[in-house]
Amino acid sequence: MGWTREIDALVERKHLLKHPFYTAWTEGTLSLEALRGYAGQYYRHVLSFPTYLSAVHPETPDLETRQYLLENLIDEERGSENHPELWLRFAEGIGCRREDIRAAAPLPETAASDRTFREIAATGPAGGLASLYAYESMVPAVAASKIDGLRRHYGIASVTPTSRVISSSGRFPPTSAPRRSGPRRRRWTRCGACSTA
Numbered sequence: 001m002g003w004t005r006e007i008d009a010l011v012e013r014k015h016l017l018k019h020p021f022y023t024a025w026t027e028g029t030l031s032l033e034a035l036r037g038y039a040g041q042y043y044r045h046v047l048s049f050p051t052y053l054s055a056v057h058p059e060t061p062d063l064e065t066r067q068y069l070l071e072n073l074i075d076e077e078r079g080s081e082n083h084p085e086l087w088l089r090f091a092e093g094i095g096c097r098r099e100d101i102r103a104a105a106p107l108p109e110t111a112a113s114d115r116t117f118r119e120i121a122a123t124g125p126a127g128g129l130a131s132l133y134a135y136e137s138m139v140p141a142v143a144a145s146k147i148d149g150l151r152r153h154y155g156i157a158s159v160t161p162t163s164r165v166i167s168s169s170g171r172f173p174p175t176s177a178p179r180r181s182g183p184r185r186r187r188w189t190r191c192g193a194c195s196t197a
């Protein structure tokens with residue numbers, strides 16, 4: 001079994017959509033106030049995510065994988081349609097004020113998540129890539145569920161900016177560089193990837 005399949009199995013057991021918060025969102029039982037609170041907390045993650053990519057990039061020995069990380073980083077931060085900006089637009093769409101989202105203090109859980117991503121990124125390319133892969137492999141399903149829930153249960157019919165920022169992560173598809181194998185890749189991925197994920 002390849003290391004990405006092992007990570008896929010781990011992700012399936014602990015998938016974000018199994019978390020009570022996402023279950024409530026999917027079922028429409030999450031209050032709009034809780035959704036607004038989430039918007040403020042998740043903004044911290046959207047703002048920090050590029051720094052996790054940046055931390056892994058220079059430690060990754062494989063050029064193709066570094067290029068892939070760079071493309072992801074550019075998508076996250078370039079121009080006026082960057083992910084933090086798109087998330088702020090989403091927050092406004094559910095009744096939040098930009099300044100409140102920007103000023104929201106991270107909850108202990110949010111700070112712990114950020115700390116965990118940073119610590120794992122610092123362990124080296126195997127752990128860093130494994131954590132990014134594990135997280136982003138869930139994004140398409142989570143994005144579809146979020147968007148569907150917003151439309152069905154919260155009366156938010158147009159989620160265009162949300163759709164892009166929610167679904168444009170997940171940049172490690174089955175044929176991408178981090179999944180490729182070879183003698184060089186096996187040396188540095190297998191050792192820590194699965195234990196990190």
